[in-house]
Amino acid sequence: MSTPPTGLPASFGRRAEELLAGTDAALDRLFPGDDGSRQPVHTCYVPADLVTPGTAREWGEAALAAADAAGGLAVLAGSSGVEERLRQQVVRRTEQKLRTEPVEDLRLDLEDGFGERPDAEEDEVAVHAARTVAAMAVARHRQEGPQPAFAGIRFKCLEAATRDRGLRTLDLFVTTLVREGALAQAGVSEDGLPPGLVLTLPKVSAAPQVEVMAEACRELERALSLPAGRLRFEIQMETAPMILGADGICPIPAMLRAGEGRVTALHYGTYDYSASLGVAAEFQSMEHPVADHAKQVMQVAVAGTGVRLSDGSTNVLPVGEDAQRRAAWALHARLVRRSLERGFYQGWDLHAHQLPTRYLTNYAFYRRSFDSAAHRLKAYRDRSVPGIEAADVADEPATARALARFVHRGVLCGAVRETELETATGIGVPELFALAHPKAAAAALTTIPLTSRRQQR
Structure with missing residues (x-):
């Protein structure tokens, strides 16, 4: 069989390889894709000084009690839009979840939820937070009651006013975890850090802030003899310059490069971001047009990079009279479903009573299809x-x-x-x-x- 005639010289394939070698390497480095590991469905924020190793269990018990007071999980599922054909299996899975792992990702908050306090007090709480996270990881390893798979701290941002305080809190937290050695002694990890450790850097506005955070991680790794790249962090998107910089360019790709592969996720901050754009408090919401625009930019910016996304929270909590609770649960369920449909598989929960609708809606979303x-x-x-x-x-x-x-x-x-x-x-x-x-x-x-x-x- 004769070879069909072609116009390109036989050597052009090698030429294409030479010309695109750098492009191939850059695409592999910058767009590795998702690694397929578990992503929590939510992050629960609690002031750091209020967290104990029993917090997750307490949240689960409070969630079940609130659902029982509303007539049970089945009633709550119906009012949350779960179809009758799915209700029984979704309710069963949700009840089991609230008893065994009610909180998937727990953030001990030393930022907005903690507020401004004397340095000595925050130092003490940062050390307490490290010991609490270590105790939770040991308990999870030993299967001693419900504990989160992921846990860590949100410390103060790297803006000038709070920079020193944020870095000191980060340092105290990580250093206490490693040097006290509770996790290494219990056989949980060799390096002294929990497998599901999460560090949250809030209010990022420019790539140099991420660069400083990456350098701080390198310094901590060096000082504590941790493996290079062991410390990673998520970024909260709460400021307008993170969506559109002063040069008219979205800085998120530059931030990911500045993070040197350490950035694990971008979290949308509903209220800080909305306020920064002048949206009145009454209309600040996860579904406001400014929120949708910001999240769509985030979604495009991280597509293919392996960096994950989290939606924000609703501050309408189901804690009032019966009618208020029903309305708040219906709102939360609708917002969770809306996020899932738009490709945001994680969100924030601010109160234990939001857990039933978080899991009912998530399980129904996957069971439905x-x-x-x-x-x-x-x-x-x-x-x-x-x-x-x-x-x-x-x-x-x-x-x-x-x-x-x-x-x-x-x-x-x-x-x-x-x-x-x-x-x-x-x-x-x-x-x-x-x-x-x-x-x-x-x-x-x-x-x-x-x-x-x-x-x-």
């Missing part, structure tokens, strides 16, 4: 199996990856059981992970097992 997604995944998988007839859905690889990521999130958050996945699709969790996150799966083959990777971040 699981049967269809599972059918399409099975059809996609079976296309490559000899003897299997053509499927009724012909999804492209990119769509199959999106379906797999959706189902994988459902598995990680507890909405979908692994046995359900295997029965409905013929796919186990490792194969689902490989389909959802092919880059991460390929890397995992030569690094760490899937079960370990889920506990990280």
